[in-house]
Amino acid sequence: MNIYSERVKQIQSLGYDAVIITGTDPHNSEYPAQRWKQVEWVSGFTGEAGDIVITRNHAGLWTDSRYFIQADKQLKDTGIELHKTRVPDAVGIPDYLRSILPDGGKIAVDGLCQSISAIKELNGFEIIDRPDMLSQLWDDRPGIPATPVTFIDESLVGESRKEKISWLRDFLKEKNCSSMLVTALDEIAWLLNVRAEDIDYNPYVISYLLVNQDKVIWFVRDIDSVPAASGVLNAPYEAVCESFSNLAGDGRVLVDPATLNYSLFKQLQEAVTPEGILMMASPVKLRKSIKNRKEIDSLRKLYLDDGVAMEKFLYWLDTQNKAGKVITEWDAAVELGKFRRQIVDYHGDSFETISAYGENAALPHYCTPVEGSAVIKGKGLYLVDSGGQYDRGTTDITRTVAMGRCGVSAKEDYTLVLKGMIDLAMAVFPRGTAGCQIDVLARNPLWSRRKNFGHGTGHGIGFYLGVHEGPQDIRQNFNKTPLLPGMVTSDEPGLYREGKYGIRHENVILCQEDERNDFGQWLSFETLTCCHIDTRPIKKRLLTKEERKWLNSYNKNVYRRLRDRLPEEVASWLRKKTRNI
Numbered sequence: 001m002n003i004y005s006e007r008v009k010q011i012q013s014l015g016y017d018a019v020i021i022t023g024t025d026p027h028n029s030e031y032p033a034q035r036w037k038q039v040e041w042v043s044g045f046t047g048e049a050g051d052i053v054i055t056r057n058h059a060g061l062w063t064d065s066r067y068f069i070q071a072d073k074q075l076k077d078t079g080i081e082l083h084k085t086r087v088p089d090a091v092g093i094p095d096y097l098r099s100i101l102p103d104g105g106k107i108a109v110d111g112l113c114q115s116i117s118a119i120k121e122l123n124g125f126e127i128i129d130r131p132d133m134l135s136q137l138w139d140d141r142p143g144i145p146a147t148p149v150t151f152i153d154e155s156l157v158g159e160s161r162k163e164k165i166s167w168l169r170d171f172l173k174e175k176n177c178s179s180m181l182v183t184a185l186d187e188i189a190w191l192l193n194v195r196a197e198d199i200d201y202n203p204y205v206i207s208y209l210l211v212n213q214d215k216v217i218w219f220v221r222d223i224d225s226v227p228a229a230s231g232v233l234n235a236p237y238e239a240v241c242e243s244f245s246n247l248a249g250d251g252r253v254l255v256d257p258a259t260l261n262y263s264l265f266k267q268l269q270e271a272v273t274p275e276g277i278l279m280m281a282s283p284v285k286l287r288k289s290i291k292n293r294k295e296i297d298s299l300r301k302l303y304l305d306d307g308v309a310m311e312k313f314l315y316w317l318d319t320q321n322k323a324g325k326v327i328t329e330w331d332a333a334v335e336l337g338k339f340r341r342q343i344v345d346y347h348g349d350s351f352e353t354i355s356a357y358g359e360n361a362a363l364p365h366y367c368t369p370v371e372g373s374a375v376i377k378g379k380g381l382y383l384v385d386s387g388g389q390y391d392r393g394t395t396d397i398t399r400t401v402a403m404g405r406c407g408v409s410a411k412e413d414y415t416l417v418l419k420g421m422i423d424l425a426m427a428v429f430p431r432g433t434a435g436c437q438i439d440v441l442a443r444n445p446l447w448s449r450r451k452n453f454g455h456g457t458g459h460g461i462g463f464y465l466g467v468h469e470g471p472q473d474i475r476q477n478f479n480k481t482p483l484l485p486g487m488v489t490s491d492e493p494g495l496y497r498e499g500k501y502g503i504r505h506e507n508v509i510l511c512q513e514d515e516r517n518d519f520g521q522w523l524s525f526e527t528l529t530c531c532h533i534d535t536r537p538i539k540k541r542l543l544t545k546e547e548r549k550w551l552n553s554y555n556k557n558v559y560r561r562l563r564d565r566l567p568e569e570v571a572s573w574l575r576k577k578t579r580n581i
Contacts, residue, residue, distance in 0.1 A: 002077055002078060004042065004043050004044050004078040004079075004080065005077070005078055005079045007041070007042050007137065008042065008054055008059045008078070008079060008080065010137050011042070011054045011134075011137070012054060012055075012056060014108065014133075016106050016107065016108040016128065017055065017056065017101050017105040017106045017107060018053055018054065018055045018097055018101060018105065018106075018107045018108070019053070019054045019055075019107070019108045019109075019133075020051065020052070020053055020093065020107060020108070020109050020114070021038050021039055021042055021051065021052040021053075021054070021110070021134070022038070022039070022051045022110070022113045022114060022118075023037070023038070023039040023040075023047075023048070023049065023050045023051060024036065024113055024115075025112075025113060025206075026112040026113060026183075026261045026263075026264070027183050027184055027185045027206070027259060027261070028115045028183075028184065028258060028259040028261070029184075029185055029199065029202070029204075030048060030049075030466070030468055031048065031199055031200065031201060031202050031351075031466075032199065033142070033144070033145050033198055033199050033200075033206065034142040034145075035141060035142045035143060035144055035145070036113060038110070038113070038134055039051065039052050039061070041134065041138060041141075042054075042134075043059075043061055043074070043075060043078055043080050044074050044075070044078060045061055045063070045067075045070075045071055045074045045075060045080075046070075046074065046367055047063055047066070047067035047070055047071065047365060048365060049063055049064060049066070049067065050062065050063035050067065050071070051063075051093060052080070053093055053096065053097065055100065055101075058081070058100075059078075059079060059080045059081065060080060060081045060082070060083045060096075061075060061080050061081070061082055061083065062083045062085050062092070062093055063082070063083075063084070063085060064084075064085045064086040064454065064455070065084070065086060065087065065364075065454025065455060066364040066365050066454065066455050067363075067364075067365060068082070068084060068454075069362060069363050069498055070363050070365070070366070070367075083096070086454065087454070092121075093121075094121040094122055097122070097125065098124070101125065103124050103125075104124070104125065104126055105125050105126065106125070106126045106128055107122060107125045107126065107127055107128065108128045108130050108133065109127060109128070109129060109130065109133075109262065110129075110130060110131055110132060110133045110134070111129035111130070111131055111261060111262035111263035111266070112131045112132065112261050112262075112263045112264075113261065114261060114262045115257060115258055115259060115260065115261060115262065116255075116257035116258075116260055116261075116262055116265050116279070117257045117258050118262075119262045120257070127262075129262060129263055129266065131263050144206060144221055144237070145198045145199075145206065145221070146198065146206070146220075146221035146222035146225070147196045147197040147198050147205075148196060148197075148225070149194060149195075149196045149205055149220075149225070149226050149227060150194065150195050150196065151192075151193055151194050151195075151227060151229060152193040152194065152195060152391075152464070153193075154193065155294075156294075156298070156391050156392070156464075157193055157292075157294065157295060157463065157464075158292040158293065158294025158295055159292060159294075160193070161191070161192050161193045161229065161230075161231070161232075162230075162231060164190070164191050164193075165191065165211060165216060165231065167287070168180065168191065168211055168283070168284065169211065169213055171283050172211075172213070172254060173213075175252075175254060175278060175280075176251070176252060177251060177252045177253065177254045177278055178212055178213060178247075178250045178251030178252060178253070179210060179211060179212035179213075179247060179250065179251070179253050179254070180210075180211050180212075180253065180254040180255070180282075181208065181209075181210055181240075181253060181254070181255050181260065181264075181268070182208070182209040182210075182211065182282065182284065183208055183255070183256065183259045183260045183261070183264070184256065184259040184282060184284070184285070185198075185199070185202070185204035185205070185206065185207070186202075186204060186288075186462060186465050186466045186469060187209075187259075187282060187284040187285065187288065188204075188205065188207055188208075188209045188218075189203065189204050189205065189465060190284065190288040190462075190465060191209065191211075191284060192209070192218065192229065192232065194229075195464065197348075198221075200352075201348065201349055201350055201351045201352065201389070201467070202465075202466055203347065203389060203464060203465065204465075204466075205220060205221075206220075206221055206237070207219055207220040207221070207237060208237070208240045210240070210243055212250070215233060216231055216232045216233065217232075217233045217234075217235050217243060218232050218233065218234050218235065219235050219236065219237050219238075219239060219240040219243075220234060220235075220236075220237055221237045223235065223236050223237075240264070241264065241267045241268075244267060244268050244270075244271035244272065245271050247268075247271060247272050247276070248271055248272055248273075248276070251276075252276055252277065252278045253268065253272055253276060253277050253278070254278045254279075254280065255268070255277060255278070255279055256279070256280070256281055256282035256285075257279045258281065258282075259282065281471070285469075285470055285471050286471055286481070288462070288463075288465075288469075289460050289469060289470065289471060289472060289484075289486075289487050289488075290484055290485070290486035290487055291463060291486045291487070291488055291510075292486070295393065295463045296486065296510065298392040298393055298463075299392065299393045299463070299488065299510070299528055300528060301392065302390055302392040302393045302395065303395065303508070303528045303529055303530050304530050304561060304562065304565065305343045305390075305565075306340070306343070306387075306388060306390075306395040306397070306530075306531075307529070307530035307531045307558065307561075307562055308339075308343075308562055308565045308566060309336070309339040309340045309342065309343060309388075310336075310339075310397060310399070310531040311531060311532070311558075311562060311566060311570060311574055312339045312566070312567075312570055313332075313335060313336045313339050313384075314399065314401065314531075314532075315569075315570045315573050315574070316335055316339075317332060317335075317376075317382070317401070318401075318573070319573075321376065321378055321403055321404075322378075324378070326375060327375065327376045328373045328374065328375055328376065329355040329356060329357055329360065329368045329369075329373040329374050329376060330355065330368055330369065330370055330371075330373040331373075332355045332376060332382075332384065333353040333355035333368050333384075333386075336353060336355070336384065336386055337349065337353070340386075340388045343388070343390065345390045345391035345392060346388055346389070346390055347388075347389040347390060347391070347464075348388070348389050349386065349387060349388055349389065350387035350388055350389050350394050350395060350396060350467040351386075351387060351396075351467050352367065352368075353368065353384065353385070353386040354366050354367075354368065354383065354384065354385035354386070354398075355368045355373075355382075355383075355384050355386075356368065356382070356383045356384075356502065357374045357375075357376045357377070357380070357381075357382045357383075357403075358374065358377075358380050358381070358382075358500075358501055359498075359499050359500055359501065360374055360502075361381065361382070361383035361400070361496070361501055361502030361503070361504075362496040362497055362498050362499065362500060362501060362502040363496075363502065364453075364454075364455055364494065364496060364502065364504070366502075376403060377403060377404070378403055378404040379403055379404035379405045379406070380402075380403055380404065380405075380406060380410070380501060381400055381401070381402060381403065381406060381410060381414070381501045381502075381503065381537070382400070382401055382403050383398065383399075383400045383502055383503065383504060384398065384399055384401075385397070385398040385504065385506065386398075387467055389464060390464060391464060392464070393463045393464055394461055394462050394463060394464055394465060394466070394467055395508070396461055396467050396490055396506065396508055397506055397507070397508070397529050397531060398492055398504045398505060398506030399505070399506075399531060399533070399534070400414065400417075400502075400503045400504060400505060400534070401534040401536075402534055402536045402537045406536075406537045409497075410500075410501055410503075410537065411537045411538070411539050412449075412539055412542065413451070413495045413497070413501075413503055414503050414537040414538065414539075415537070415538050415539045415542045415543065416445045416446050416449060416451065416495065416542065417445075417446065417453075417493050417494055417495050417503045417504065417505055418505050418533065418538065418543075418551075419445035419542065419543065419544075419547055420441070420442035420443060420444070420445045420446060420457075420493035421442060421491050421492070421493055421505040421506070421507065422547045422550050422551060423441045423442060423444070423445065423547070424438065424441045424442040424457065424458075424474070424491050424493075424509075424525075425491055425507065425509060425525055425527055425550070426525075426546070426550055427441055427524065427525060428514055428522055428523070428524045429483075429522065429523055429524075430519070430520055430521070430522055430523070431482070431484075431520060431521040431522070431523055432482050433482060433483060433523070434472075434479060434480050434481060434482050434483065435457075435458060435472055435473050435474035435475065435479060435481070435483055435489070436473075436474070436475060436476060436477060436478055436479055436480075438474065438483075439456075439457050439458075439474050439475055439476055442457045442458075442474070442491065442493040443457070443493065445542075446493070446495060451495060452495075453493060453494045453495055453496065454496075455475075455494065456473055456474065456475030456476075456477075457474040457475055457490075457491065457492060457493055458473060458474030458475070458489040458490045458491055458492065458509075459473050459474075459489065459490050460472050460473065460487060460488065460489055461488045461489065461490060461508060463488075472484075472487050472489060473489070474489060474490075474491070483511045483523065484511060485511050485512050485513050485523065486510075486511065487510075487511045488508060488509070488510050488511075488528070489508070489509055489511065490506055490507075490508055490509075491506065491507050491508070491509050491525075491527075492504055492505065492506035492507075493505065505533065506529075507527050507528070507529035508527070508528045508529045509525040509526065509527055509528065510525065510526045510527075510528055511523055511524075511525060512524060512525065512526050527554065530557075530558050530561055530562060531558060532555050532558045532559070532574060532577050532578050533551060533554065533555060534577070535551070535555070535577075535579075535581050538581060540581055548581065551581065552580040552581065555577070555578035555579075555580075556578055556580070558574070558578060559571075559574050559575055559578040562574065563575070
């Protein structure tokens, strides 16, 4: 029996019909701090998306296709079964529990790490809220972090804290609400123009924010070290519940059920009554997804600097490979980080760099090991997915490059994925179109050959915030949020062959207004990413005339825009890499 099997048995000994353990935190964050990596502690699974259910005689992990291969490996010998999500006939956690438990079965949850929305799906069961339930078993569980806090000047983000709060107050008046409890960390960071490092790769402050018509209260860790901000009252993080009694009788409180945790909601409900709570999607999410002119101008310049770092890295990789030097995946990731650190306002990576050679790239979210990572050989394909956090924004880019000879199948797959990325980048669509309505553009080249990929095609990207943000996305899920001018989204189709290779091409695209005519307002995309696309593995006959024109123009512009920023030897190398095909 390994350590994870023992932990499962410890949880089973608590005596509940089922225990649900989520991979998130009290703010429903995608990337939690170490304290809340409970799924990893229980199972050893390190993927960014996964929930565990432990019953009296079963333990299962629910995760999506990005992590199927990884989960199979990491769950081996743990006794925890993989339950696949986002696939045909998938059975989610609520339906699974209904199939095995009687009505009224006792389900224990850490209510701090369960959103209201998730709990509502468990209707019919007796929900037992056990905040910090695992602390009694997790002897060396990390504490809640509190890192130095920095306020961002409005000259960098184009809008002051005062203006953002004023906008939110006007919104609350329209909804006949007196206040809003903001619980999502990225939304708090955006509203207050504040950043910290409480969570790896995400510049957030673990906190809550209460906004009403005459004051703003920020419930934050280590209150004595947080700088004072005009118009904001600081209070201890743990005191958020104490503030609820002051809300009674003042009018409705707006909360987002997708990010407000169950434990906090129960206490709010007791203080305010259900009629005093308006549950709806946070308006902050949409507002911050639409970048203002200052943010857009900054991103355009930032992607040139980020492109310089990428081209220096790809030049280094190519020359080292041709010289026969031994390079591991980890060596490559470290080298890329060195080039990004040369950019003046770099604050760190926006996520853990995925540096994957050969069969490892078939894991879409491969975690590159520090020790024992694969050697990048002079053949096949290498994939690197990376990004940075800067004062001027957040970047995300994936490039798949040939390290030498590639097989016929790999070349065809490489080209089909590239066709999908290009076709989406060239899209023109009417205002009001949602991402799910154009997702097919990136998939059709693959679908026509009966091939596919399991992850989304595009996610929103924050401005010196999270590398993943909503509410917009480009994927098959029926998300009705329209793509709007100012939204920044990734364009990243892929293809993965287990045990062989993985391919993903990713550029970041900006939604912009296009032509207006008798049929209405049209939208299109501007590609922000500035880094060449490797043409060596391309099967030219698979590209249409328009796709080839787009590719040649894109690579030509990359060279034109970056050549004077690059060392002479790198610029000369890039000129050859960007020749027309």
